[in-house]
Amino acid sequence: MKHQNASSGPALMLWRSLPVSARNLLRPLAYRLAGREGAPVPPQPAPVSPAPAVSAVEPGDMATVVADYWTGHNVTMHKMFQSREESLDYFHWRGDQYPGYMSLMPVTGADGLDVLDYGCGPGHDLVGFVEFSKTRRLVGIDVSSSSLTEARHRLALHGGQQVELVLAAPNATRFDFPDNSFDYIHSSGVLHHVSDLPATLKELRRLLRPGGRLQVMVYNYDSLWMHLYVAWMLRFQQNTIPPELPIRTAFTRATDGPDCPIANCYTAQEFGAIAQQAGFDWRFVGVAMSLHELECANVNLYQACMDRKLEREHREFLLALTFDERGTPLYKGVPAGIDLVLELRHSGDPAHGPA
Numbered sequence: 245m246k247h248q249n250a251s252s253g254p255a256l257m258l259w260r261s262l263p264v265s266a267r268n269l270l271r272p273l274a275y276r277l278a279g280r281e282g283a284p285v286p287p288q289p290a291p292v293s294p295a296p297a298v299s300a301v302e303p304g305d306m307a308t309v310v311a312d313y314w315t316g317h318n319v320t321m322h323k324m325f326q327s328r329e330e331s332l333d334y335f336h337w338r339g340d341q342y343p344g345y346m347s348l349m350p351v352t353g354a355d356g357l358d359v360l361d362y363g364c365g366p367g368h369d370l371v372g373f374v375e376f377s378k379t380r381r382l383v384g385i386d387v388s389s390s391s392l393t394e395a396r397h398r399l400a401l402h403g404g405q406q407v408e409l410v411l412a413a414p415n416a417t418r419f420d421f422p423d424n425s426f427d428y429i430h431s432s433g434v435l436h437h438v439s440d441l442p443a444t445l446k447e448l449r450r451l452l453r454p455g456g457r458l459q460v461m462v463y464n465y466d467s468l469w470m471h472l473y474v475a476w477m478l479r480f481q482q483n484t485i486p487p488e489l490p491i492r493t494a495f496t497r498a499t500d501g502p503d504c505p506i507a508n509c510y511t512a513q514e515f516g517a518i519a520q521q522a523g524f525d526w527r528f529v530g531v532a533m534s535l536h537e538l539e540c541a542n543v544n545l546y547q548a549c550m551d552r553k554l555e556r557e558h559r560e561f562l563l564a565l566t567f568d569e570r571g572t573p574l575y576k577g578v579p580a581g582i583d584l585v586l587e588l589r590h591s592g593d594p595a596h597g598p599a
Contacts, residue, residue: 307439309505311387311414318391320366328401335371345532348585349432349461352376357427362448363434367395374404385410417443425451429458436462436508445522457589463509464584466575468537470509474498475558476548512584524588533581541573
């Protein structure tokens with residue numbers, strides 16, 4: 245969930261009260277001030293900007309571009325917390341923006357384990373492990389030196405001085421740990437941003453002990469974020485993304501800021517197939533939905549379906565939704581949310597068996 249950031253409260257109300265022309269002038273400044281290591285942002289659309297020239301960038305250079313981007317953007321908006329209470333209040337607030345997420349990517353239940361948070365950013369989930377688990381060893385690794393500095397400051401408020409923080413080279417696909425170093429690897433909202441996913445997964449498998457597990461959250465293709473917010477609201481209602489762009493390119497530009505170099509999304513089967521090639525068995529854990537998606541569905545769902553411009557794939561997705569007793573939109577019985585969570589274990593691991 246680190247690569248996710250929701251906007252709410254008085255600031256959002258003020259923003260929405262501004263004329264569109266004023267929003268367009270102020271939006272670049274808002275992005276700089278709200279820089280993130282985290283989530284689909286913001287409820288207001290990203291401005292149109294040239295698509296990143298991914299094909300013209302060498303893989304190693306792209307890794308550096310990604311690292312530079314996430315040095316400037318993180319989940320806490322570079323906030324330096326002043327107390328444990330303030331830090332915990334933010335921790336719980338962020339969890340509440342994605343109902344059910346903390347049960348899918350828990351920071352509890354890791355007592356006595358050697359834990360790695362891959363892509364820890366400014367330490368948001370590390371704080372959770374310090375507060376709610378008694379790990380034997382806790383390590384955070386990230387490509388952003390500024391985020392790691394912020395993590396060290398925040399962890400100190402929670403008595404987490406023992407947490408190991410490791411700066412990774414932008415294009416690193418091998419880390420300075422022995423084989424089978426960790427019982428549990430946690431990666432929340434990170435792997436959809438890496439430049440070489442197969443190599444990264446193979447390295448995480450090397451670090452994971454047999455019998456251990458890797459829990460990941462990646463962006464979900466089968467979501468309202470994709471099929472309503474991106475496919476219709478930004479392309480046709482608000483006209484901020486050209487409709488001729490391939491839909492996954494439009495998703496990249498609409499999810500983590502218009503200049504985010506890599507922001508992929510997957511179905512469970514797509515990500516699972518890549519994980520299998522890297523030597524994992526995988527299991528679907530669940531999906532969490534953002535409050536922003538719930539708001540979008542409440543206001544725009546049927547209006548989008550009545551628009552002839554919305555492509556058939558997206559319209560049929562929206563019309564196939566059902567709703568649970570709380571009014572949560574479901575696709576094939578699963579919440580139609582942005583956060584897809586999977587569990588990965590060594591292929592053939594007797595503690596797990598085939599996926």
